[in-house]
Amino acid sequence: MGEKILMKGNEVIGEAALRAGCKHYFGYPITPQTEIAHYMAKRMPMVGGTFVQAESEVAAINMVYGAASAGVRALTSSSSPGISLKQEGISYASCAELPAVIVNIVRCGPGLGGILPAQCDYFQAVKGGGHGDYKMVVLAPCSVQELYELTVEAFNIADKYRILVMIMGDGILGQMMEPVEFKDKEEIISVQKNWAASGTKMNRENNVITSIYIDPEKMEKHNLKLQEKYSRIASSEVKVETYNCENADIIVSAFGSVARIVKNVISMAEKEGIKVGLIRPITLWPFPESEFLKYADVPKAFLTVEMNAGQMFEDVKMAVNGRKKVYFHGRMGGMIPTQQDILDKIKEILKV
Amino acid sequence: MIKQDIVIAGFGGQGILSAGKVLANAGMLEDKYVSWLPSYGPEMRGGTANCHVVISEEPVASPIINDATTLIVMNGPSLEKFEDMVVEGGLIIIDSSLVETEVKRKDVEVFRIPASKMADDMGNVTYANIILLGKLIAKTGIISKDSFEESLKKVLPAKKHYMIPEEVEALKMGMSL
Amino acid sequence: MPTVFKRPHALKEVSMHYCPGCTHGIIHRLIAEVIDELDIEGKTIGISSVGCTYNNYEYFNCDMVQAAHGRAPAVGTGVKRANPDNVVFTYQGDGDLAAIGTAEIVHAAARGEKITTVFVNNAIYGMTSGQMAPTTLINQVTTTTPYGRSVEKHGFPIRVCELLSSLEGAVYIERVSVNDIKNIKNAKQAIKKAFQVQLANKGFSLVEVLSTCPTNWGLNPNEAIKWLENNMIPHYPLGNFKGKDLEV
């Protein structure tokens, strides 16, 4: 580990991508993530990489499609309205099994919405915002240090499974500065991309990257192959942080920056004799269902807290599977749940 | 446990965000846990700017401050907007050259410092924020003067390092008030 | 005493949020004066796009529709086709029109949609804090061209008027500037003619207005005007490209 540096979340994403060996960035400006592009515009020329400011997010994701097809590590980043535009490309790249990383620094919506933090793109990310039966691995860091580590890891997961990995943050994480400690050397898995369209050099059959299978049997077979891959990922790539859950009166579930607020609530509640646990999914897909099952009998109830109208809430309910009641507290529009409001909600649920 | 939740607020261009960065960086140099969170968006259009700085001996749970231990304000609207978020017994440090509004709270400690005027007398009005930080440091001991100086070296681009001695002077001036 | 200068009726009595020295406000005023002079406020629909002027629907008294980034010409097409008697104008920046919305503007022009576009070229993305625009000049430093725009890496700035002039559907195209009184007067004449072309059902009309962005150019308002004169006008020559003699 090197020395600690105070850095902005968005810039750390850029730095982490470079450290992961990503030398191809394509993007279109949008608040609150544009510092990623600014950082890449400055740094890419220094490392002989490529920075392209595309004419739109539609173009940017298709540039990623091309770069990934050619076998290089590629990154695009945007925020909610731009991620909506990328959905077509995401679906195509998923079908073509292209490895790439997409960052969504979520802002509040729907529509043009606002630029303040939100988590209202959870469904879009984990349930498939584009058409067809596909999945992305969705990572939800909660600190600048984790933004760094998970960004590097995202590229590894992408290459290992030939899958798109989305990093989902929000305006708080993107804009905040926190100390980060970079490793001297990153662990980068090396995979043979002999499927890539990088030229036959006249010594192999030509490679084809495609997402079209007109023959229904072939299309179904390809779908089954994708599903098999998704279940492999679901059984081996789940990441979750569990905190204070043994003997908890109530278990709160939250992801990303909201989980940090919940940690404050835990110490506030402790002073009042209430034991609050936290389950923080780090992979939003695959969702850490078994962690919820494991603790389902411990608390009197579950509560999910999100900056949306109740999206992960549905997955928590499914995971708890009726064994305990699951409550929800959320804010929208760029409003951030306060510790006091969460504590009040906990007391209301526990009737203390 | 030492923990300071500091909100710094004023107009864009007053060095609000960079004052916060210097502070957070200094805290980090002392091996404390820190976070810095700016207001962001198209607020450069003559609007207000503010940042939240947390310096603590324990990991920072949330970078968003709901209850500030210290509020530093460099314009009137920010005082009105943020004074209610200061905890009982907290600190409000005001640039009185720019803020005429009185503090309504009776349960906080208030320091009115003509920082902009003092900085102007020093020959550079942009040091006003540093003078105010000086008061914060003297009052709370949250970071040392040396870490502040060290932090300036990290935060300022090399071509502005010549300003460091004067900034340290400004800090000392604030500390002595 | 007679009033010689007053707020056009088509402009609301609210103060605008633009930075000091930004010429977006002047362009708004010119459009409003033209709407007044042609007496069309009641049937005019403005389409706001995405950029610093995203909320200029708060400034005009006519009906306004806010469109997604780049899609204003498509939204305008829909509005006009629904009610062909309406007068429809889009107000778009260079990022909006010449990057993300290139397809929409080209095809609205090619179809000869009877709408008017006011295209505000400030050679930068103002709203998102100063990134390269398709119209950013060679060597111009922006937040995404920190080493200056280079031909090799970023290609050439797009001259929108010249580009669209080859389309038959685009019948009136002119480039103007708002850097001084004379040019402001010319700008108003061009905007008026563009609206008249629409009223006469002739086809698509567009006026490109060279505009300042002191904030993201890092200049004070006076320097910004000078920069526009010394750098933008030489690259983006003022004048009519199409439809000068069109009978309206």
Ligand SMILES: Cc1ncc(C[n+]2csc(CCOP(=O)(O)OP(=O)(O)O)c2C)c(N)n1
């Ligand atoms: C799909 C989508 N991508 C990106 C953005 C972010 N965005 C808002 S305004 C803007 C650029 C505006 O520049 P320009 O059109 O030149 O207008 P100006 O602000 O310079 O007047 C961008 C990229 C968005 N709102 N929607």
Ligand code: SF4
């Ligand atoms: S950022 Fe530029 S274009 Fe936007 S209002 Fe300010 S000066 Fe005008």
Ligand SMILES: [Mg+2]
């Ligand atoms: Mg522009």
